[in-house]
Amino acid sequence: MSMISTSYSLRRRMLVRSALLLLIVFVLLSIGAWHYAKQAANYSYDRLLRSASLSMLEGVHVTGANVDIDIPYASFEMMQLSSEDKVFYRVQGPQGNFITGYENFPLPNQSLGKERTLFYDANYLSEHIRVVMQRKWLSEPEVSGWVSVYLGQTLNARDQMRNDILVRSLATLLGIMLLVLFVLWWSINRALEPLSTISKSLFTQTSFSETPLDKTSIQEVAPLVDAINEYQTRLASNLDGMKTFIADASHQIRTVQSATQAQLDIASQSQDLSQLPAHLGRIREEHLRLTRLTNQLLSHAMVVHRGDTRIVEDVNMESLVKQLLTECVRDYAHTEIEFSYHCDGRIGSVQGDWIALKEAFRNLLENSLVYGPAKNQIDVSLTQEAGHVNVIIDDQGPGIPQTQREQAVQRFKRLTTRKEGSGLGLAIVSSVVESHEGRFFLEDSPLGGLRARVQLRVGES
């Protein structure tokens, strides 16, 4: 298991992130709404201002060289549509001469071209105002030039309209956002519901039970349920195996122990001292069996554990086999057993666990040694073909009949009761090979005995 950093709630994280996203969207839309509201208000009231100024311009008339204006009442009534705003104006003759209105009315700072209408902002009598300049060209015999009407209005109505639009659109926007957030909250909860259902049903199983979780109709959740169920099945079968193993192992140990005990009893009650060496010999034999059994049990446990933890490194098969042989030859130097070793060309390395592999081959060798005759020939050879390494161990022992070979690789299945075998040796080999995804064959040996062949994949596993 890897370290869990800090724990967090998926629901809260999803909600907080969506809320943040929504907030950003809200802010962006609000800025947009503000611009829109401002534009809309300006647009509406500029039109009002323009109509009023056009209506004022209607009142301009010329008598001789004299330009005068009779302001239509309607033009100001129009202005009164924005009822809370002040109104300022100035009418100016062709020479820029003041005709009527507010004499020091603020004029635009830009120079005018040919345009008849111009809007600008100004300050007048400590008020912000929006001004329209509207003019018409006079071409009378005695006067010609632009007559301009400047009409200004304070911004109350505009600001109010802008705020109105803004408040309304923000309220709508906020409503939508809240709705979206609610829907998100609901759907996140809905989406995470199967998780809590699964954990609840797992929690309610007080001890380990083999009842699988109920199948779900939600497609996204089905793989999880399947995975949990499959895991449960495997765990159950492992547990079963473990139980059987413990039962078998304890049976084996007790048998050997009671045999040793029996020999010890016989030896201690024997009056005949001349029989003592014979008794001791049998006790030693039983003890050897016990030792071997214990070793194999431990090594089996180790191999299984290492297989579970999947240790992977580059294993050079040549040096592994050579090292193993060296140890064996040293241990059996005093016997009549012959060892031979040969290797075809270069052997690639195998991805795997050095210790487990060595243990497996040690067991194969020991099998040949234990079950073989006193004068035995053991050949170890390494070959490589098509991406596979074959480790072959031949002996001149009795071999295993074709029909019993499958049985032989199971745990605690000894085919003879004669020797000090535990029945674990081939099972260990089998599980190591299995965990390395290799194959294990028991065949007839050209030497007359049994050939054990282990096939492993070369290179990346």
Added chain:
Amino acid sequence: MRYYFIGLWIVFSSALFAAPKSNSNALDIYSATDLRAIKPLLDDYRARHPDVQVNYHEFNTLQLYQTIKKLSLDQQPDVVISSSMDLQVRLVNDGYAQPIKDSALEALPDWAKWRNEAVGFTYEPIVFVYNKQAFKGKTIPRTHESLALSMRSNDAFYTHKVGSYDVRRSALGYLIATQDEVASSISGRLQESLGRTITQVYCCTSQILDDIASNKLVLGYNMLGSYSLARAKHDPRIGVVIPEDYTLVVSRVAYISKAAKHVENARSFVHYLISKHGQQVMADKSELIALYPSLDPLTDRLLSIKQTINFHPIPLGPALMVYLDQSKKKRFIRSWENALSPSKQ
């Protein structure tokens, strides 16, 4: 012109020796309202605020406007009151007023307030006033239309015997005359009739009422209803007609100066004017007509016959400034002079 020296200066305070201008708890009111008409209100206000020294300065409408325009910022009074709604609007427009933050404003009809700065607090219909003696046995004209007809057919009866405001000297007269033009199409014909009968023009309501009472005039045209009705109540020689086709309604407008030195007092006074209590006092004791119809027996009476009378309150707003335009005013006065060819300047 030294108009503001003409204005009466009355100090409503027992402490006559105290320098009124420097008093920190004073209230300076510049008003174009007869002191006689507004006195009950001032008395009542003073009774409720004994610590406030109320300085009331009376002007006529035009004087008041010119005075305000002439005074520097630090010389401005606290409250300015005038029935000349157009000039008040112009003063507010030109930035002489400050907003009145008062929830009582919400109860006012829309036409009686502008920008929360100008506040109308009376309801004064524009009426015909006649001499009862002179009209004995004659049909009293009850509409503008019938007045125009009557004047046309009775030249001898009306000639030199009709009085009205001099629009050049009375700002209120100017307002009424211009609004007559805005409100009705008959005003041109009426003006013509008024001209043919050589209408006498006056500066002030009271003088016209005096001349009607003394039978020097038989009819006053476009008279301020508040003063006329008050006079008619005590003077049996005078009758008042509220025209049935349309009746302009003028409201006396108050605003608080932007540069008011006693803002709190000014607010409390304006609040008093539009408060239920102030309106009640106005209805019961003063010559002014309260804005709230339910309070004033007169307006109550007026409203009960509303089916036949078309009240036309003049709304406060920038439109009132149109006739204040220099060119427009010149033009209007020229045509008025042409029509009335007034004998009396």
